[in-house]
Amino acid sequence: MNISATVNVLRLFANPSLCLPHYTISTxxxxxxxxxLAFRKHGSEKGPDIRAVVLDKDNCFAIPKQNTVCPAYSAKFEELRKAYPGSRLLIVSNSAGTGSDPGYKEADLLERNTGVKVLRHTTKKPGCHAEIxxxxxxxxxxGVTDSSQVAIVGDRLFTDVLMANMMGSHGIWIKNGVVPDNGLLTRVERSLSGFLLRRGYHAPDPRSDFN
Structure with missing residues (x-):
């Protein structure tokens, strides 16, 4: 059970915009x-100073419960590794690297398979932003000094995108993922997102809560 998500999703009653991404892609x-480039404002040639990237794993770049990059995304994954080398690229999963991963065996395997650091964190998303x-x-x-210099990429609005907005970062929502997901929670997320956008809501401007 993800207690962090259950507690933090209550924030949406006060500020529903927290579940809206700054940028949406299909896959x-x-x-x-x-x-x-994703966050350039209209008429601007340059976007914000994104120095580091957080990647979700399941149904983001990997088939759920697998610890390898989906072959269809291997080229893009390597492109990301080159653009954000070393510690600038970080995998943050709610499976690998958490208390649900005894001895962090999945995290170790995922690191070997991807060449990217997997965060070991005690609190699941969206509550692990301080650990990130x-x-x-x-x-x-x-070179990260501010949370607005970080982009969060993931397929869940109530964990990945909510966390990005809670920490004042940039959120990228992968809407369709690696495999189709028509579960109840996914349908709720998409319905709420569509409703809010029709009502004129938009994602909060990135800012730092950590200074």
């Missing part, structure tokens, strides 16, 4: 690189 291979920022700020090669 992982549509991610623009550099990611700053600790990782980036403590790594000398990221």
């Amino acid at each position: 992982f291979d549509q991610i623009p690189i550099p990611l700053s 920022m600790d990782h980036f700020r403590n790594a000398p090669d990221t």
